[in-house]
Amino acid sequence: MLRRTLCGSLLVALGCLVASGPARAQDGAKPAFVFTGIPDQDESRLVERFGKVATYLEGKLGVPVKYVPVKNYPSAVTAFTNGQVQLAWFGGFTGVQARKASPGAQAIAQGAEDAAFKTYLIANTKTGLMKSVDFPKAIAGKTFTFGSRASTSGRLMPEYFIREAFPGKTPEEVFTRVGFSGDHSRTIQLVQSGAFEIGAVDYSVWDLDTKAGKIDPKEVAVIWESPPFPDYQWTVRGDVDAIYGAGFTEKLKAALIGITDPAILAPFARSKFIPVTNAAYEPVERVAKSTGLLD
Amino acid sequence: MRALRSIPGWGYAAVTRWFVGGAVAALLAADLAVTSLHPWADLQRLLGGLIHPDLLSVEVWSVVYTIAFAILGVTLGAGAGFVLAIPFARFRSVRLLCAGLRSVHELFWALLLMQVFGLSATTGILAIALPYAGICAKVYSEIIEEADLAAVRVLPEGTGAISAFAYGRLPDVATAFRHYTLYRFECAMRSTLVLGFIGLPTMGFYLESAFRQGRYAEAGALLLVFYALIGSRRLWMRLSTLPVLLVLSVLALPRTIGTTNWLASLGRFVTHDIVPSPLRSGAILDPETWSRLGLWFRPVLTQQILPGAFQTLVLAQVALVATALGALILFPLVSRRFAGPIGQPFGRVLLVIVRSTPEYMLAYVLLQLLGPSMLPAILALTIHNAGIVGYLMGRHADGLPYRADAPTGLNLYAYETVPRLYGQFLAYLLYRWELILRESAIFGILGVTTLGFYVDAAISELRLDVAVILIVATALLTAMVDALSRALRRSLRLTDLPTRLSEARHGPETSPLRPVCS
Numbered sequence: 001m002l003r004r005t006l007c008g009s010l011l012v013a014l015g016c017l018v019a020s021g022p023a024r025a026q027d028g029a030k031p032a033f034v035f036t037g038i039p040d041q042d043e044s045r046l047v048e049r050f051g052k053v054a055t056y057l058e059g060k061l062g063v064p065v066k067y068v069p070v071k072n073y074p075s076a077v078t079a080f081t082n083g084q085v086q087l088a089w090f091g092g093f094t095g096v097q098a099r100k101a102s103p104g105a106q107a108i109a110q111g112a113e114d115a116a117f118k119t120y121l122i123a124n125t126k127t128g129l130m131k132s133v134d135f136p137k138a139i140a141g142k143t144f145t146f147g148s149r150a151s152t153s154g155r156l157m158p159e160y161f162i163r164e165a166f167p168g169k170t171p172e173e174v175f176t177r178v179g180f181s182g183d184h185s186r187t188i189q190l191v192q193s194g195a196f197e198i199g200a201v202d203y204s205v206w207d208l209d210t211k212a213g214k215i216d217p218k219e220v221a222v223i224w225e226s227p228p229f230p231d232y233q234w235t236v237r238g239d240v241d242a243i244y245g246a247g248f249t250e251k252l253k254a255a256l257i258g259i260t261d262p263a264i265l266a267p268f269a270r271s272k273f274i275p276v277t278n279a280a281y282e283p284v285e286r287v288a289k290s291t292g293l294l295d
Numbered sequence: 296m297r298a299l300r301s302i303p304g305w306g307y308a309a310v311t312r313w314f315v316g317g318a319v320a321a322l323l324a325a326d327l328a329v330t331s332l333h334p335w336a337d338l339q340r341l342l343g344g345l346i347h348p349d350l351l352s353v354e355v356w357s358v359v360y361t362i363a364f365a366i367l368g369v370t371l372g373a374g375a376g377f378v379l380a381i382p383f384a385r386f387r388s389v390r391l392l393c394a395g396l397r398s399v400h401e402l403f404w405a406l407l408l409m410q411v412f413g414l415s416a417t418t419g420i421l422a423i424a425l426p427y428a429g430i431c432a433k434v435y436s437e438i439i440e441e442a443d444l445a446a447v448r449v450l451p452e453g454t455g456a457i458s459a460f461a462y463g464r465l466p467d468v469a470t471a472f473r474h475y476t477l478y479r480f481e482c483a484m485r486s487t488l489v490l491g492f493i494g495l496p497t498m499g500f501y502l503e504s505a506f507r508q509g510r511y512a513e514a515g516a517l518l519l520v521f522y523a524l525i526g527s528r529r530l531w532m533r534l535s536t537l538p539v540l541l542v543l544s545v546l547a548l549p550r551t552i553g554t555t556n557w558l559a560s561l562g563r564f565v566t567h568d569i570v571p572s573p574l575r576s577g578a579i580l581d582p583e584t585w586s587r588l589g590l591w592f593r594p595v596l597t598q599q600i601l602p603g604a605f606q607t608l609v610l611a612q613v614a615l616v617a618t619a620l621g622a623l624i625l626f627p628l629v630s631r632r633f634a635g636p637i638g639q640p641f642g643r644v645l646l647v648i649v650r651s652t653p654e655y656m657l658a659y660v661l662l663q664l665l666g667p668s669m670l671p672a673i674l675a676l677t678i679h680n681a682g683i684v685g686y687l688m689g690r691h692a693d694g695l696p697y698r699a700d701a702p703t704g705l706n707l708y709a710y711e712t713v714p715r716l717y718g719q720f721l722a723y724l725l726y727r728w729e730l731i732l733r734e735s736a737i738f739g740i741l742g743v744t745t746l747g748f749y750v751d752a753a754i755s756e757l758r759l760d761v762a763v764i765l766i767v768a769t770a771l772l773t774a775m776v777d778a779l780s781r782a783l784r785r786s787l788r789l790t791d792l793p794t795r796l797s798e799a800r801h802g803p804e805t806s807p808l809r810p811v812c813s
């Protein structure tokens with residue numbers, strides 16, 4: 001009895017696992033066009049913005065469009081490189097990672113603000129640090145949190161500026177404690193609560209969270225604005241034309257650039273999307289190599 | 296190991312002294328800061344969420360997926376384990392394979408499988424099935440070894456091996472197999488929940504979001520649903536309902552959004568991604584390539600493996616001794632003799648809740664409450680494991696035959712119960728040592744600087760070659776601790792005592808004690 005049940009169960013499970021794999025997804029005539037985005041801030045805002053993008057793109061492209069939520073930055077890159085998603089809203093560095101691992105992939109559009117993006121260094125007000133134009137060297141010896149490990153404005157660029165300000169030292173040597181919060185909204189919360197004294201955040205998320213009333217100016221303030229660098233972009237896989245028909249990439253690019261609805265743009269904190277190419281992200285790649293995050 | 300076995304003076308007291316001494320030394324190296332300024336306010340909000348759960352916010356499908364992944368994962372894992380259990384005792388290669396499978400944590404398996412199968416049901420199910428195959432093979436084989444051979448001896452000569460196994464041995468071990476497998480299912484529910492924290496669509500996915508954004512009423516509701524599922528599992532998870540549950544699980548599996556060409560991904564993963572980068576570009580026969588491999592490996596060893604392994608050992612050592620103290624304090628709560636007929640049921644409910652809480656989730660929550668240091672990780676491991684060991688000890692305490700004129704209260708506890716149970720107590724703890732270590736390494740993903748911290752970094756930098764080396768190092772460390780633990784149990788003559796499942800031999804109840812997650 002036991003053996004029969006076990007063997008039967010095993011067979012059923014195996015059979016179904018095999019059946020549920022790639023075969024199931026091929027039953028539709030047109031495979032759904034799937035995209036994701038790096039989870040850089042509060043999830044409710046991500047669901048709102050990407051839900052709207054999915055509906056918009058479905059209308060423009062004539063194929064079903066789906067959004068896959070992910071829990072961390074590398075999952076977004078992995079989903080892109082193994083072909084689970086065809087399009088992704090990446091940060092500067094994750095975009096470079098994804099295009100390097102997936103030859104043929106192209107950056108097609110960025111927010112108008114992304115050509116000259118900024119990092120804010122923020123500090124808990126108890127540190128007594130004031131806003132300055134020059135890099136605030138007084139942050140040495142404090143506790144510090146980055147955003148995600150693979151974030152451009154929350155890790156790569158701030159690490160680069162820190163290494164420039166303290167030559168020959170790594171962030172671990174400059175600060176008494178270094179953490180990785182995971183996303184920018186969380187960085188703000190951690191510095192606001194005092195769990196970390198200093199943090200590096202994406203300026204657009206800071207602005208969005210300020211508007212949402214999540215920031216208490218008595219607890220946390222911006223102490224430094226970084227020089228500009230290129231950041232977020234939409235990157236598409238190289239094989240989409242082969243799957244969805246010639247000219248699909250161009251159609252997609254036109255659709256993204258054609259977004260004018262403030263309801264879609266507002267949760268992105270972008271005024272519009274503009275065309276971009278892979279070459280625009282060469283500075284990010286150079287910085288990533290110089291800080292050892294990229295080979 | 297052999298040297299240890301022959302050390303004569305290693306009694307219970309000596310082992311205890313060594314472990315406590317090690318933990319005190321480790322405490323000096325541990326980072327125990329509380330950096331959060333308002334831990335109590337957050338804790339209050341969390342408890343408020345448990346008292347006023349928002350049950351309507353529970354994503355029903357996440358509950359279904361959690362059960363489905365657990366059922367299919369355990370079925371595949373136990374099935375494979377059963378097949379591997381038969382050659383397990385005879386072939387060293389099978390034993391090594393199983394040791395390798397089980398020394399890698401489910402979350403590490405999931406992180407690797409995700410590279411190939413994406414965020415899909417396949418990833419979730421295999422992440423459970425692979426390590427569970429290893430552990431089930433080992434335990435099934437142990438059960439077979441311990442079984443009564445009387446039936447096999449009287450079989451007529453010339454009976455085939457399969458027939459002999461099916462008719463002579465299986466009937467004897469079937470009950471133990473069933474108990475153990477159903478028990479694995481409880482562990483799998485916890486593991487599956489935790490897989491949600493890295494993106495699979497189980498309850499953990501929504502729990503992570505709820506905790507992260509402070510929606511404690513939703514988190515409380517999810518937790519209560521989870522406890523209810525675990526608490527009621529014996530009602531709906533039976534051998535007779537298994538076929539139905541299996542079919543339903545398969546039907547309920549989430550459709551993978553998007554497709555991955557997993558064969559191509561697997562090919563790239565094996566032949567490119569996990570090959571150390573100097574070997575990818577250079578010619579294999581060129582000595583230059585090998586010197587570059589050395590240059591590549593050295594910083595991985597000195598800056599990641601060694602500090603990571605040190606921190607992992609520090610965390611595991613402190614947590615193990617704290618678990619011991621916690622278990623000694625907690626076990627009277629579940630013993631009828633100490634807690635009384637009214638107190639005991641409450642104690643049991645408390646400890647069952649504590650042990651049903653996945654330690655990874657506990658660490659995640661405590662890190663949010665207390666801020667980033669080793670303290671939340673120590674607390675999480677201690678609470679979970681002390682709950683388990685305390686529960687089992689309490690049942691042993693009631694199983695002891697006491698004299699009619701035995702003392703009561705503290706005298707009974709200190710002079711009779713604890714001394715008589717001490718060997719059993721050490722057996723459980725030495726067994727949990729390896730499990731605590733495995734979990735300590737994983738907590739690195741949450742930000743404690745154990746080995747998982749560096750694995751997380753390597754994956755973020757898409758350096759899967761480094762990630763795999765770190766995972767292998769973790770597995771070796773786990774295997775070493777496992778071997779040391781077994782050597783100690785042998786030298787203390789504890790090998791015959793129950794560890795994973797306390798057989799009902801000494802217990803007052805007819806149902807065997809359920810084993811503890813391994």
